Amino acid sequence: MNPLNLPFDDDEILKGLRPWIECESPTWDAAAVSRMTALAARDLAAIGASVEILPGTQGFGDSVRATFPHPDQGRKAGILISGHLDTVHPVGTLEKLPFRREGGLCYGPGIQDMKGGNYICLEAMRQIQKAGLQTPLPVTFLFTPDEEAGTPSTRQLIEDEARDKRAVLVPEPAKEDGGAVIGRYAIARFNLLTHGRPSHAGWALKDGRSAIAAMARKILEIEAMTTEDCTFSVGVIHAGQWVNCVSSECRAEALTMAKTQEDLDGGVAAMEALQGEENGVTFEVTRGVTRPVWSPDNPGTLELYEMARKFSAELGFELTAGSSGGGSDGNFTGAMGVPTLDSIGVRGKGLHTLNEHIEIESLSERARLAAGLLMTIGA
Structure with missing residues (x-):
């Protein structure tokens, strides 16, 4: 049986996906993410997987690893489906962005990034199992809790x-044109800190040295370093408790995206060179987690892409591919040299916003693409 002809149904997939969207799972709420992990584990077990809950560490939620019965389990390199269950949306976002269907679109927190993609891979395995088919290679799902924090x-x-897999499939959202990703730019995070001198803002303003004002100037300096090949942005800032106090400390978080390792090294050096003291305020830069450059020239990855491109043609669309910004866990597996095909998840727009939505008809389209890959890799 041609796996592209399996009976996928958008309405049925959406029905199964809804509980995932309504189980809010922001990265920094470990208990919420663990509830989502338990839900995914239940659905994976229901379609025949052997499920293992892996307790969270470092304050993050649990992970789930699921393996499907296979005669070559442990004897042949298999396929890994790698996804994350955490989202950027805090608990309560459903009040502003409820799960709702409007025409050909469906809205909800995390539906595009990346619960929709995770679920269509689960649905692909469901239909494969239901049809009595056997994938050529063993299949493992790994859903993790901390991708939005840099993993x-x-x-x-x-x-x-x-490490021992034949291929890794990452159902992150499809690119705007529906394309896949076969390489990713590096992403580095930085923790920023300014130390000032406190004073009473109304009585002795001139005696103080504002950590907030100094950080504001540094933010402008940091973002002005952006080029086409290496970008800089500051997305988090924390400071102050009293408006009538000159702030003595300000913390912020910055992110840089670089197309090559050379660009990344230059960006890191530029950030670290900003450290020092000026007008009585010290500025410190600490490098955080980094996603390595994943180069789009791995022969195994290109083979995966060609396979997917042929399936997409049968499904009636052209699957483009290339390197992309916006790091994912594919950075890690791709940089290791493991053949990796990323962004084969659902089509949509507005990820990380209150307009996050998917194109409903892409559910069956991408599920068929996933099924085709699962039934062909290693055949």
Whole structure:
């Protein structure tokens, strides 16, 4: 049976996906992410997987690893489906962005990034199992809790799981044209800190040295370093408790995206060179988690892409591919040299916003693409 002809149904997939969207799972709420992990584990077990809950570390939620019965389990390199269950949306976002269907679109927190993609891969395995088919290679799902924070607690887990795999499929959202990703730019994070001198803002303003004002100037300096090949942005800032106090400390977080390792090294050096003291305020830069450059020239990855491109043609669309910004856990597996095909998840727009939505008809389209790959890799 041609796996592209399996009976996928958008309405049925959406029905199964809804509980995932309504189980809010922001990265920094470990209990919420663990509830989502338990839900995914239940659905994976229901379609025949052997499921293992991996307790969270470093304050993050749990992960789930699921393996499907296969005669070559442990004897042949298999396929890893790697996804994350955490989202950027805090608990309560459903009040502003409820799960709702409007025409050909469906809205909800995390539906595009990346619960929709995770679920269509699960649905692909469901239909494969239901049809009595056997994938050529063993299949493992690994869903993790901390991708939106840079994967600080599960990078080693992902790399260990991918190390002996024939292929890794990452159902992150499809690119705007529906394309896939076969390489990613590096992403480095930085923790920023200014130390000032406190004073009473109304009585002795001139005696103080504002850590907030100094950080504001540094932010402008940092973002002005952006080029086409290496970008800089500051997305988090924390400071102050009283408006009538000159702030003595300000913390912020910055992110840089670089197209090559050389660009990344230059960006890191530029950030670290900003450290020092000026007008009585010290500025400190500490490098945080980094996603390595994943180069789009791995022969195994290109083979995966060609396979997917042929399936997409049968499904009636052209699957483009190339390197992309916006890091994912594919950075890790791709940089290891493991053949990796990323962004084969659902089509949509507005990820990380209150307009996040998917194109409903892409559910069956991408599920068929996933099924085709699962039934062909290693055949």
